[in-house]
Each structure stands twice: as structure tokens, then as C-alpha cells.
Amino acid sequence: xxxxxxxxxxxxxxxxxxxxxxxxxxxxxxxxxxxxxxxxxxxxxxxxxxxxxxxxxxxxxxxxxxxxxxxxxxxxxxxxxxxxxxxxxxxxxxxxxxxxxxxxxxxxxxxxxxxxxxxxxxxxxxxxxxxxxxxxxxxxxxxxxxxxxxxxxxxxxxxxxxxxxxxxxxxxxxxxxxxxxxxxxxxxxxxxxxxxxxxxxxxxxxxxxxxxxxxxxxxxxxxxxxxxxxxxxxxxxxxxxxxxxxxxxxxxxxxxxxxxxxxxxxxxxxxxxxxxxxxxxxxxxxxxxxxxxxxxxxxxxxxxxxxxxxxxxxxxxxxxxxxxxxxxxxxxxxxxxxxxxxxxxxxxxxxxxxxxxxxxxxxxxxxxxxxxxxxxxxxxxxxxxxxxxxxxxxxxxxxxxxxxxxxxxxxxxxxxxxxxxxxxxxxxxxxxxxxxxxxxxxxxxxxxxxxxxxxxxxxxxxxxxxxxxxxxxxxxxxxxxxxxxxxxxxxxxxxxxxxxxxxxxxxxxxxxxxxxxxxxxxxxxxxxxxxxxxxxxxxxxxxxxxxxxxxxxxxxxxxxxxxxxxxxxxxxxxxxxxxxxxxxx
Numbered sequence: 021x022x023x024x025x026x027x028x029x030x031x032x033x034x035x036x037x038x039x040x041x042x043x044x045x046x047x048x049x050x051x052x053x054x055x056x057x058x059x060x061x062x063x064x065x066x067x068x069x070x071x072x073x074x075x076x077x078x079x080x081x082x083x084x085x086x087x088x089x090x091x092x093x094x095x096x097x098x099x100x101x102x103x104x105x106x107x108x109x110x111x112x113x114x115x116x117x118x119x120x121x122x123x124x125x126x127x128x129x130x131x132x133x134x135x136x137x138x139x140x141x142x143x144x145x146x147x148x149x150x151x152x153x154x155x156x157x158x159x160x161x162x163x164x165x166x167x168x169x170x171x172x173x174x175x176x177x178x179x180x181x182x183x184x185x186x187x188x189x190x191x192x193x194x195x196x197x198x199x200x201x202x203x204x205x206x207x208x209x210x211x212x213x214x215x216x217x218x219x220x221x222x223x224x225x226x227x228x229x230x231x232x233x234x235x236x237x238x239x240x241x242x243x244x245x246x247x248x249x250x251x252x253x254x255x256x257x258x259x260x261x262x263x264x265x266x267x268x269x270x271x272x273x274x275x276x277x278x279x280x281x282x283x284x285x286x287x288x289x290x291x292x293x294x295x296x297x298x299x300x301x302x303x304x305x306x307x308x309x310x311x312x313x314x315x316x317x318x319x320x321x322x323x324x325x326x327x328x329x330x331x332x333x334x335x336x337x338x339x340x341x342x343x344x345x346x347x348x349x350x351x352x353x354x355x356x357x358x359x360x361x362x363x364x365x366x367x368x369x370x371x372x373x374x375x376x377x378x379x380x381x382x383x384x385x386x387x388x389x390x391x392x393x394x395x396x397x398x399x400x401x402x403x404x405x406x407x408x409x410x411x412x413x414x415x416x417x418x419x420x421x422x423x424x425x426x427x428x429x430x431x432x433x434x435x436x437x438x439x440x441x442x443x444x445x446x447x448x449x450x451x452x453x454x455x456x457x458x459x460x461x462x463x464x465x466x467x468x469x470x471x472x473x474x475x476x477x478x479x480x481x482x483x484x485x486x487x488x489x490x491x492x493x494x495x496x497x498x499x500x501x502x503x504x505x506x507x508x509x510x511x512x513x514x515x516x517x518x519x520x521x522x523x524x525x526x527x528x529x530x531x532x533x534x535x536x537x538x539x540x541x542x543x544x545x546x547x548x549x550x551x552x553x554x555x556x557x558x559x560x561x562x563x564x565x566x567x568x569x570x571x572x573x574x575x576x577x578x579x580x581x582x583x584x585x586x587x588x589x590x591x592x593x594x595x596x597x598x599x600x601x602x603x604x605x
Contacts, residue, residue, distance in 0.1 A: 039134035074113030115228030
């Protein structure tokens with residue numbers, strides 16, 4: 021229990037609700053002031069930028085008011101809950117003009133992020149549909165990291181209910197657009213995603229404005245809006261466009277007496293109005309004074325404490341940026357390695373296919389060679405058979421000739437019969453030609469030819485494999501994928517390695533910072549274009565009977581090319597302090 025008191029005094033338990041936790045370990049003494057409780061809460065959560073925050077409670081009139089720091093808690097009409105404890109809400113009370121330049125600590129940024137997100141979902145802060153989708157994409161990035169189809173999105177916790185119900189769109193259609201925008205945030209860290217969320221949210225028309233009900237001199241219901249830019253008077257049905265608006269540079273003093281407030285201008289003219297509830301007078305005055313003091317403080321040199329905090333925050337951001345840059349490089353290297361691995365796989369698959377094709381070709385060639393060999397053997401056997409038959413025929417003819425010679429033996433002076441000589445002559449010529457031109461194919465000539473054919477096919481196979489290897493080496497060398505090239509890409513290890521790496525990281529960091537500035541400007545321009553396209557896309561699906569006054573005012577401002585700041589400047593230029601007084605008469 022957090023307790024700084026004597027055990028003799030009666031203590032009162034206190035419950036403080038922050039945006040991400042409840043603090044119940046606090047007991048206070050009856051003589052504690054609001055400042056003591058506020059400091060205790062800040063110490064517990066480790067907050068140093070305490071000037072943006074305050075403690076809010078619901079008073080006996082059921083109105084939310086701010087706890088006064090210099091007054092006793094017991095004197096501020098704080099009611100106890102059912103457990104007998106005081107219940108306070110630790111919330112952002114004063115808003116900066118630029119979250120990116122003024123918010124220093126991570127915990128400060130995180131509390132801002134949670135509160136703005138809750139205000140949008142509860143519809144206390146008007147947010148048009150296209151901006152709601154963009155903000156939801158940053159919120160999902162901050163909560164879950166990079167986009168993943170495995171994560172189930174709860175639209176009720178990401179988009180305002182009116183945004184979902186005022187369009188002819190199913191939840192699947194909203195989720196599809198949200199996932200598309202979420203994918204564009206890939207690589208953003210939690211801190212960067214929350215800061216991007218706040219950068220977009222601070223441009224909303226109602227961002228950073230706290231409204232209080234007031235009356236003018238005709239008892240007309242109006243709203244007093246206090247923001248970092250100044251004080252505006254709003255109609256109850258239109259909280260977007262003030263009429264009139266007074267920047268802090270024109271306001272000299274604010275005071276109240278009873279229910280009547282008085283705003284004094286630098287030219288000593290006055291603007292008076294009345295609060296509808298007397299119990300909120302001190303909250304209005306305290307909020308105006310604190311906001312004006314911060315306005316002046318921003319235009320002065322930073323205090324020593326703030327300078328130290330900014331230096332520490334800058335070092336932490338640089339360290340985080342260096343780690344993120346290193347992480348991105350490792351991710352790029354992994355992606356590149358995976359791409360090279362896939363390329364290797366494709367090359368290997370291609371070579372394997374080529375090798376398979378060549379093997380099939382060699383196999384087919386072997387089969388053709390076998391068939392040719394078998395055919396050759398068959399033809400050789402056929403020739404051998406014909407030769408044998410021819411030799412047998414020659415022997416038969418010779419034998420027949422011998423028999424004929426024996427049978428036809430004539431005297432030497434007797435003439436040979438003419439009809440026998442031509443026949444014998446033709447037989448002898450045929451036999452001589454057959455013996456002379458018959459191919460000398462025998463069984464002894466087949467094996468040398470087969471061996472010659474096998475050696476030829478083996479030589480063809482070896483030549484094909486050598487060609488494939490040479491092609492593979494040539495391709496990998498030309499693409500820079502040989503093992504020697506990969507090893508040369510690794511940084512050398514030597515005694516000065518740490519210094520070289522540090523210098524490289526510093527140079528990379530400086531280049532990355534400069535690159536980030538350029539990318540932010542380009543991203544903002546692209547973001548506006550994409551938001552415009554999304555607005556045009558979903559406007560045709562909007563239910564016409566659900567259009568609110570705020571939708572009409574915002575659409576009119578967009579049509580005129582006005583944003584939050586240009587609209588305020590236009591209101592300030594079109595009216596002076598005296599004309600503003602007429603609004604209350």
C-alpha cells in the first residue's frame with residue numbers, strides 16, 4: 021500500500037483508473053491536497069511529463085470535473101463509491117499543439133494513444149469513416165504487428181459503431197478494407213504505429229477540445245470549447261466549426277464571478293458568458309489557465325528538466341531506430357537469401373530436368389543402338405547363311421562340273437558341243453561374282469563393331485554431362501552465386517572490425533533519418549490521395565437517412581478545401597473580438 025501518513029490519522033482508500041490499469045494501492049489522509057495524490061500516481065506509473073495530465077472525478081451533481089491541485093480533496097465534493105473509496109480517472113487534461121514534437125516519453129505517447137482511441141470508439145470525438153479506417157489500421161499494427169490472416173479482427177473494438185451502421189457495407193467488407201490498409205503499415209514498430217495514429221488523430225476537427233455548456237446573454241444554449249489553439253464558442257448541434265474563435269494570442273485574462281465568466285482581450289475589450297452549472301466554474305477556469313500557460317511555455321526555451329528528457333528520449337529513439345534498421349537489414353538479407361535459395365532450387369530443378377532429358381536421350385540412344393546391333397547381327401547371320409549356301413552351291417557346281425567332265429570326255433581333236441559351253445560359262449561367272457562381292461561378315465567381325473558402338477555412346481554421354489556442368493558453372497558465375505562470391509561478401513574479421521561496423525551504422529543511421537524525412541513528406545501526400553479515394557469509394561454506399569449535422573459540416577469543409585487549422589484561421593480572419601461579442605447579445 022502506498023501510504024505517507026501517521027498511523028493515528030484516519031485514512032481514505034483511493035482507486036485511480038488509468039487508461040491501461042487500475043491503481044488501488046493508495047490510501048490518503050484527510051488533509052491531502054489534489055497535488056499530493058496526483059504526484060503519488062505519477063510516481064507509481066513512472067510518468068515524468070506530468071503537465072499534460074490531471075485527475076477527473078464525477079461530483080455530486082453527476083458532472084465530470086477536474087480535481088483542483090491546490091485544494092484539499094475533502095473540500096471538492098468528491099463522492100465515494102460503494103466500497104467507500106474515492107474514484108478518480110487519470111486522463112489527459114492539456115493537449116499539445118504537435119504530438120510529434122512535444123511528446124517525449126513512450127509512456128506519455130501510449131497514454132495519449134489509448135485515450136484518443138477510446139474517445140473515437142465512444143464517439144466523443146467525431147471521426148469520418150475514411151479516417152476511422154486509417155486509424156484502425158495503425159491501432160491494429162500497434163497491437164499485433166505486421167498484417168497476418170491468422171489474426172481475427174474485432175471491428176467493434178476498432179471502428180465506431182456509427183461508422184459501421186451508417187453504410188451499406190457488411191462487416192466482411194469493412195474488414196477487407198481494414199486489412200488492406202493494415203498491410204500498408206508493414207514494418208512499423210509499436211511506438212511508430214502509435215505516433216502515426218496520433219499524427220492523424222490530431223488533425224480531426226474535435227481533437228483536443230473540451231466542451232462545457234454555457235449561456236449567452238439571451239440564455240441560448242452554447243458550448244465553450246477550450247483547446248491548445250484558443251477558445252471557441254460552438255452551437256450545440258455543431259461542435260466542428262466555432263463561431264466565434266479566439267486564439268490565445270488575443271486573450272489577455274480570464275476570470276469568473278459567481279456563474280459569469282469574463283474573457284479580456286489584449287485591447288481591453290471583454291466577452292462575458294455564464295456557465296450552466298456553477299460546480300464546473302473552477303474546472304473551466306483551471307483548464308483555461310493551464311492551457312494558456314502551456315501555450316506561453318511552448319514559445320519559451322525549454323526548462324533544464326525538459327532538455328534532459330529530450331536528450332534521453334532522443335538517445336532512446338536513435339538506439340531504437342538503429343535496432344529497427346538492423347532488424348530491417350536482417351529481414352532484407354533473409355528475404356534475399358530466400359530469393360537466392362528459390363533461384364538455386366529453380367536452377368537445380370532446371371538442370372535436373374535437363375539431365376533427365378539427356379539421360380532419357382542416352383537411354384533412347386542405347387535402345388536404338390541395341391536394336392541396330394541386333395539387326396546387324398541378324399543381317400550378319402543372314403549373310404553368313406547366304407555365304408554358306410553359296411559355298412555349298414559352288415561345291416555342288418564344281419562337283420557337277422567334274423562329273424560332267426568325266427561324262428563328256430572327247431578326243432582332243434573333237435570339237436566341244438556348243439550348247440554346253442554357255443551354261444557352264446554363266447554358272448562360273450555367277451559363282452565368281454558371288455564369292456568376290458559377298459561382304460566378309462562373319463561372327464568374328466560383330467564384336468569389334470559392337471565395342472566400337474558402345475564406346476561411341478559412352479563418349480557421347482560423358483560429353484553431354486561435361487556440357488551441362490560447364491553451362492551450370494557459367495550461369496552461376498554470371499549471376500554472382502558461386503560459393504567464393506558469397507564468402508567474399510562477408511565482412512572481414514579483424515581487430516578494427518567493431519570500429520568499422522560502428523562507423524557504418526552511424527552513417528546508415530544518418531542516411532536513414534534523412535530518408536525518413538523525405539519519406540514522411542511523400543507518405544503524407546500519398547496518404548491524402550488514398551484517403552480521398554477511399555472517401556469517394558464509400559460515400560456512394562452511405563445511407564442518406566443517417567447523415568448527421570457533423571457529416572454535413574465536414575463534407576462542406578472538404579468541398580471548400582478546409583482542414584481543421586485553415587478553418588480556424590478563416591474564422592479568426594472573418595471576425596474580430598467586437599463581432600464576437602455580438603454573438604452573445
